[in-house]
Amino acid sequence: MKKIIINGNKPLNGEVTISGAKNSTVALIPASILADSMVTLEGIPDIQDVRSLIEILEEFNVAVTFDAEAGIMNIDPSNMISIPMPTGKIKNLRASYYFMGAILSKYGEGVIGLPGGCNLGPRPIDQHIKGFEALGATVRNEMGAIYLTSPEDGLKGDRIYLDVVSIGATINTILASVRAKGRTIIENAAKEPEIIDVCTLLNNMGAKIRGAGTDVIRIDGVHSLHGCRHTVIPDRIEAGTYLAAAAAMGEEVLVKNVIVEHLEGFVAKMDEMGVNMEIGEDSILIRKSDDLKMVHIKALPYPGFATDLQQPITPLMLKAAGDGTIIDTVYPKRVNHIAELRRMGAGIKVESDTIFMQGPNAMSGAEVKASDLRAGACLVIAGLMAKGTTTITGVENILRGYDGIVDKLTALGADISMVEEEN
Structure with missing residues (x-):
């Protein structure tokens, strides 16, 4: 102890x-798995949440190197596999829920344990699920895990109004929609700088996102995303x-x-x-x-x-x-x-x-x-x-x-x- x-x-x-911003980093790392080649993140803080995310990436067979002194992380998801995420590691940090949107976008399905993190009172993920379902996904909660499935013809863009301003739900909906067919519009979106940071990374990877930092974000789906280099705010x-x-x-x-x-x-x-x-x-x-x-x-x-x-x-x-x-x-x-x-x-x-x-x-x-x-x-x-x-x-x-x-x-x-x- x-x-x-x-x-x-x-x-x-x-x-x-x-x-570098902890609240950006814990979303940038899951976002990086959407690329088909190496993503290099600079300014990564040496904190326990980052170490926990590295363990989760390694479970997915993602190649990760982290130079803690230089703050540089290389993430290569080219040999990634989709497996049920282990609940034990998920319980270590709440931000692991960003893998929901990323996995759903990348594979069309996934199994993810419910998130942990600090005990700050009720922090439901209903707005995350609302975003996924608006894109056409089926979401089931069974035995403490979230099962995500997209329709056979894939996720489709839609207009989504978030009932409460939520950073997590905004980012997760963005991650799920960047490869969906057509246009997604997120209304009542959160405006935090960390959301702009994540959207900057995704746009550098080839996504088409406009409006980050405002309460209306528009995403035009793309077929694939590529690697890039990005510095955390x-x-x-x-x-x-x-x-x-x-x-x-x-x-x-x-x-x-x-x-x-x-x-x-x-x-x-x-x-x-x-x-x-x-x-x-x-x-x-x-x-x-x-x-x-x-x-x-x-x-x-x-x-x-x-x-x-x-x-x-x-x-x-x-x-x-x-x-x-x-x-x-x-x-x-x-x-x-x-x-x-x-x-x-x-x-x-x-x-x-x-x-x-x-x-x-x-x-x-x-x-x-x-x-x-x-x-x-x-x-x-x-x-x-x-x-x-x-x-x-x-x-x-x-x-x-x-x-x-x-x-x-x-x-x-x-x-x-x-x-x-x-x-």
């Missing part, structure tokens, strides 16, 4: 470079996490490899709090920020404040003066970090899915558990702020999405280490 140990209240200084959630840490404990921290436009909702709230920022073309400099003001946050689909950043910004808010609230309209049950922050002395509570807090808070080190990926990031920042020693368990959740988090924070001056103990 891994643990992260933080001796807190140490100032941060220096530079940190943001890795920077991770806006990792960037926001380090910006929050720098605002909380930094004297002067430069966060590099940032697309500022992807962080507008987050940066606006930091500005409202009074964080001392200097925004560059592809970087943000954070200087020591005192006398912070509390804010109210509502997490919304893009371009609103990202749900994945409401947990990482919470410790920074606890440093600010006044009363604040967080309402997450995307995942209202995303509150598992609150009880852990209370262990550290935070004045924070949850009532009817609304987080209430009062500040400023002086937190103390404690033993806490990372229940999910972004809750883990929240607790790391809280540990950096707290006096004394914080021990975080559930570290596997953090490693799912943060590339080299201990090394990056150590380079900034944090007293942080990861230890491994027997259960």
Whole structure:
């Protein structure tokens, strides 16, 4: 069992470079199997979700090489075979569901275990299934697995209205439709930068997709897709996490490899709090920020404040003066970090899915558990702020999405280490 140990209240200084986007990568890798030759992805983060996806690709007899230090992955699906996907590996990460759309598109049929990932409350895949069925597929749920079958004459494009704005359903429907006959129109599509990233890859592979980044995406089906080279966009959630840490404990921290436009909702709230920022073309400099003001946050689909950043910004808010609230309209049950922050002395509570807090808070080190990926990031920042020693368990959740988090924070001056103990 891994643990992260933080001796807190140490100032941060220096530079940190943001890795490729986790939420893009976990869709780009399944999308790559639609090619008939080698796909090279650059800027791939070295995270556990990537390792899990590599294992799944190898089950499909896809040739994969990953240079973790250089962040380069080569995916050659030319000898791929279609087999039922093993449930055990699927349970390791939710994003494995992107293989549904890719396998259905490539083979016309497939068997895929239901996805796992962080426990953030109900996250149904009914909109994914709605997209597949609109294209003509038959979808059955038997014994915890999804059975996908296309008609004998193949999938056909159609007009699909998603009842809720869903990144996963938007991407999965795109993957299923890129080789369908005719035109597919997805209405009420999600607009996240990661969707644009996936569509850029697919278009470079020969797909015909227009409208990515808007709420209407049009896909004209093509007969085949070829290999290409593609660079992953920077991770806006990792960037926001380090910006929050720098605002909380930094004297002067430069966060590099940032697309500022992807962080507008987050940066606006930091500005409202009074964080001392200097925004560059592809970087943000954070200087020591005192006398912070509390804010109210509502997490919304893009371009609103990202749900994945409401947990990482919470410790920074606890440093600010006044009363604040967080309402997450995307995942209202995303509150598992609150009880852990209370262990550290935070004045924070949850009532009817609304987080209430009062500040400023002086937190103390404690033993806490990372229940999910972004809750883990929240607790790391809280540990950096707290006096004394914080021990975080559930570290596997953090490693799912943060590339080299201990090394990056150590380079900034944090007293942080990861230890491994027997259960």
